Amino acid sequence: MRSNRLAIVGAGPSCTYVLDRLAAVAKAAAGPVPLDIHIFDRAGRFGAGQVHSPDQPVTSVLNRIAGQVAFAADESVVAAGPLLPREDRPTLHEWCRAKYEETGDPVFDLVAEDSPKRYVHGLALADRFRRYVGMLREVPGVRVQLHQEEVTDLEELPDGTLRVVGGDGEPVIDTGHVLLLTGHSSNDPARYPRQAQWSRFAESHRAVFVPSVYPLENAFAPGQAGPGTTVGCAGMGLTGIDVILHLTEGRGGVFTERPDGTLAYRASGREPDSIVMFSRSALFTFTRPFNAKERDTGKLEHRGVFLTEDAVHRLRRSVGRPVTIGGREQRQLDFRDHVFPVIALEMAQLYYATLL
Template identity: 80%
Template sequence: MRSNRLAIVGAGPSCTYVLDRLAATAKAADGPLSLDIHVFDRAGQFGAGQVHSPEQPVTSFLNRIVGQVAFAADESVVGAGPLLPKQDRPTLLDWCRARHEETGDPVFDLAAEDWPKRYVHGLALADQFRRYVRMLREVPGVEVHLHHGEVTDLEERADGTLTVIGADGERLLDADHVLMLTGHSSNDPARYPRQAEWTHFADRRRAVFVPSAYPLENAFEPGQAGPGSTVGCVGMGLTGIDVILHLSEGRGGVFEEQPDGTLAYRASGQEPDSIVMFSRAGLFTFARPYNAKEQNPEELEHRGVFLVEDAVHRLRRATDRTVTIGGIEQRQLDFRDHVFPVIVLEMAHLYYTTLLGADFGRHLEAAARPEYEAFLADAGRGAPSDTSVRRLLAPLEALVDQAVGTIDAVLAGTMGLAEAKERDWDAEGALRRVLLVVFGPERAADLAARLDDPAEFAAAVAAAESPWRHPKSVAAQRFSWERSIRPIDRGSFGTPEEYRAAMLDFLDLDHLWAAQDNLTNPAKAAADGVWRDLRDVLAAAVDFGGLHAASHRDFLDVFMRHHNRLCNGAALEVMEKIRALIRHGLVDVSAGPEAEVTTNQESGRFVVRGGITGAVLPVDILVDSRVHPFDAENDVLPLYPNLLGRGLVRKWSNPAVDGPDFAPGGLDLTEDFHPVRADGTVDRRLTLLGPPSEGVMFFQLGALRPNQNHHVMQDILRWMREFWGQYGTAVETDGARITTGV
């Protein structure tokens, strides 16, 4: 009997998770198996993949705390089937603790709330990958083959199999099923006008253009980006931050703690003269807050009050914009006009609940709900977004006006606590919560002890300082969406020097707020609780053409930037290093918002020009320091363009009723992640998880989380059940045995 042949293309984190499920289910099989698993990885980084390579620069951090990373299914995963023994499925925290006990290396000495180095995650992934491979090879009838090489194409055979083709055209394997786990790639700069112009200029002049920062260890040629050169980074997100640390700490520079607790940078002399950072907004992603929710995620992670999936469904029913996608009629929303006003309402409610306490939050919900229900019923009556935002916030803000009038009067000593208690809501509870948020528990308790004497209490409040730079009144802490995303007032600067000073001041404030945590700081709680904890609701609004074409483009171009800045930033430790580098002068942020790249033909250098600050900053090396969106047609590697050319896959397009269709770049996939071919049929021999689904689905990336029934594992289970159903013998996948013919 011929073995069933599974080809897995890409051996990064998702492959490690897949091998966990294959190992667990294969070990539980009822009867003999006949399965050949072939894993192909272009970089040969089995388990980690290139992005999480153990060989990458040690300066890069994982963008998730160590307690929130797993490698295998656990008891929380619905329908997971058999689980491996607990000792064979450590979390990253477990793995680091064990490694620290073995080696004593402080890099592994991490608490659940700490941020690990990215290469540490890679070491753990590779270790778990090897463990799962050993387990699979111990199962009779199962073979696992690892191939260090690039897959460039797939070819259909007359017998129904898919031939896996290598970089030199060699036919590597005839596979019954191919699982694509290719992860991130980059796009050909020649296919994009702006990048093509930069490439052409660099080819003819002394300047250098780096079209993709990753892999960082190969981004710069030997001798490049050293003393005497200026590097410019297009993009101030996580990739740009990686570049900064690679060119500073990675070149031998040292961060030293100062008496006031801040960091100072001591240069090695191997750094470039300057690293110019710029973007459309002129802002880094905001510091991720200390994650106080990790104490008990099930109870502490935010559950939507207004931003819930039912609200999305009701808004859909109230709209009349309908298209047919994949043969199914879909009522489409406008994200800006329909969903965004509810997001702002949810943020405002969570912000004020954090500031004024749970009881006040319940009164806010009751006040806001009638207008909210009306909005869901009429979908905004065609009003523009800002009008709908004001409509939804008005009842809530009216109640906050009462809190301002009452609590601020008590804080100022012009109203006694007895009079304040006459309100319908718990004024004393709200006041005590404000004191806690503004001053911290010890100082708040000391101040509250003086409440019986209004004058003494007011004097003590006036003399106290907030450790987090909070204003000492509710009026000065009103929620503002605009301030949330544009925290540096455009009227506060006009020169490069003024913007640098404003940026440093904001980074100081942002650091303090992030240090306060995501349950106590109102701004961080609102951003983290809505844009991170409620991603599933955003997916319900966006996935499979949930937005009309123009709105979908607007969502990816505008709102995903807000999402990334508000809740997908770097760790506190990392942002403190960035602040130190700006103070030192190595990192230059003076371009400010609306900066543009021009070229100087005479000098042969790129020039960054500040749109508001007027800065003029020549650079020798320009780095596109952004993660490229998946674009099957324009990928720099040949695999996806070749699959498109063969018609095995096609790009997904959001059809427009009036105006052009929108094709984000991802593939047309079913809900089970099978590709829709050029002829409209579905190919169930091929499954694609991760970046290829970008566009048709929202936020399919991310490391596996423990104890969360995580969507990454659920996607893998969809594939696995079908795979065993087609090619397995008898395995338990969701609590019940399935038996099929081979």
């Protein structure tokens, strides 16, 4: 029985999600599964990846609340295929609660609406990755190999297979399938005109150009971005927030809340003199609204009353215009005239149900 070989390049969160699907399908198989999986990660942060590493600074906070993050498909995912047992697909909140019961560490003492430290998410990802790899290795015929190695090229061979080339330029394996899950990549600034210009400017002026700040713990060399310096951030989004917190709280500074709800900052003396944020849009980051439904999604999550699949099907039958798409005749709706009035009705129903 010839084994099917799969190479996965990048072992961050997307890889962890893929392993959930592979583990569920493999465990549901009636017999042995001929599958040879090779997972490559340059940093060796299997499960979390470099950006979500469990070793990253404690100042970085996840941009999702704990109740909205999961590690495996569940019943809400359409056509997901086999699902793992319920106990093997906890949400991040459930994982943190179990970890708090086990360790007593207050960093895991979260409610569903809390935003956890990002390194906590990294710990959970690494834990679930190990669990899924273990499940796959229990299936007869499945092999999983982890490679702490950079992949620099894929070469197509005459027979249609792909050769995975390592960081030293030497071939590692030949495979029929490759998943590229590199996520946040760090690229050579010399290959991009704008970044190359910034890099040359920094070299000719007493400045340091950092093309990518991840991992944050290695972004600045000792003595850099300290007192007497100005740090410029090209972008005012989540990465910019990470940099601000890393160079303030991460340097020993403290944010305190005033009686009027505003924040005051008490410096440690180790921060840069100033941090300047700029972006092409000149817009500050928008925040997500507080989602009170996480307290009880079964009770509080809205289900369509007027805007339902059945309502759309009935609209198609009654007012849809016959059209031919891909050789098949279908009935097409006009969004403004047919669908939007139902959306407006649904919004009104939800508004008054919430208000009253």
